[in-house]
Amino acid sequence: MSTSALWHPFTQHGLESRMLPIARAEGAWLESPDGQRIFDGISSWWVITHGHRHPKIVRAIQVQADKLDQVIFAGFTHEPAESVARDLVTIVPRGLTHVFFSDSGSTSVEVALKMALGYWKNTGKPRTRILALEHAYHGDTIGTMSAGARGVFNASYEPLLFEVGRIPLPDHHHAQPTFDALEIACRKGDVAAFICEPLILGAGGMLIYDSAALREMHRICKAHDVLFIADEVMTGFGRTGTVFACEQASISPDILCLAKGLTGGSIPLAVTLCTDAIFDAHVSQDRARTFFHSSSYTANPIACAAAAANFEIWKTEPVLERILALEQAQAFCLNDLRTDPRFSNVRQIGTITAFELNGIQPGYLAVVALTLRARLLGRGVLLRPLGSTIYVMPPYCATKAELQDVYNAVREAVDEVMA
Ligand code: PLP
16 A cells, blocks of 8 residues: 555556655656656656756756736736747747737647637637547547547546547548548538647657648648648657657648646646637627636746747757757667567657557557556666557757667666567
8 A cells, every 4th residue: 555645547456566756856857856867858748948957947946036026917918928929920830929828738739729619609610519630639628538549548428528530640641531521510500620640649649740741731721711630739849850740741730738848847837829710700899709817826926937948949959950859869779679670660750759569459448558568767768669569759958868868778678678
């Protein structure tokens, strides 16, 4: 029996009794109280971009905490939020002119879905249906689970979930079924919005699809006046090699969700950006048309200061060059796996690599994931395989030598597990 009162996320306490205490972090490394160093190969659930405790972000948090900790954001504003909004609208795809703050990726997607339905309600057109990709993951709240794929993650809550139209994930060689399904669904005239993770589906298994398919899905939505929601909670801020994944398809979504890397991963903050048309549909003398969403900490000044410092880093440091170097280092390490018969579907987009462990029953519940995770931790590497899918998504400061150690640890751990 555990002596801790804590209930950890996505954790089966019946199988995982010991949580590893972490006392410090720096760059790509975590450190336990007794000095054990662990390479953060998943950027602490995909949030850390530049590295842990970037000095400019740490400093901004300290300075802001000394001035203004928190203020209600209805009826009030403050410079850190204004500054983040000003910067955001200049770096996101064109046309996204309004910024709504929340606190997590899930809430940013909930806000997106509510904005979409509010838009249609306020413009007097009865559109309420949501379309989403198969294998999608958009979060763990009721609305985001509804938009996400159904499976073991949400089976217990199924009665609470709303029905969503499913569009097949575009296949590299044969994306036509995706386009046909989207076209048919959009034609019905009841679709409020289509939501997708651009270029790569994360928790669904690091499933990559190409930018031409993304562009075509966007084109179909636009042709039928369906709002296009890009969930860049994971892909935003450089993960796929460009600041935003949508850039690679030259598309501007109607609604964009950002979280994780928004503060460099230092502190929770999220935004949902939208077009003038969506904002304007909520502006009225009629209070009933208000966008009814808030959370207590909306646009927390300390979190906004961290985001502002993150933007400063992007402006003043060679972040894209670092991303390119990481991309090349990842590609180099991945090469050896391509000819290794234990692995298949070896793939990469930007800074993210993924591959399947052969001979393992696919699915998130594959026990091998837990065994592998433990063996890797024993070697000082934090990875969290999604069932038989192993992926590496390190902070941008990770070096080639560090990555080589990670991939060596993977090979050794797999040797042990398969023996
Ligand atoms: N959307 C995507 C694409 C994600 O990858 C995630 C989390 O991994 C979320 C939404 C939910 O974000 P959060 O865990 O911050 O609620």
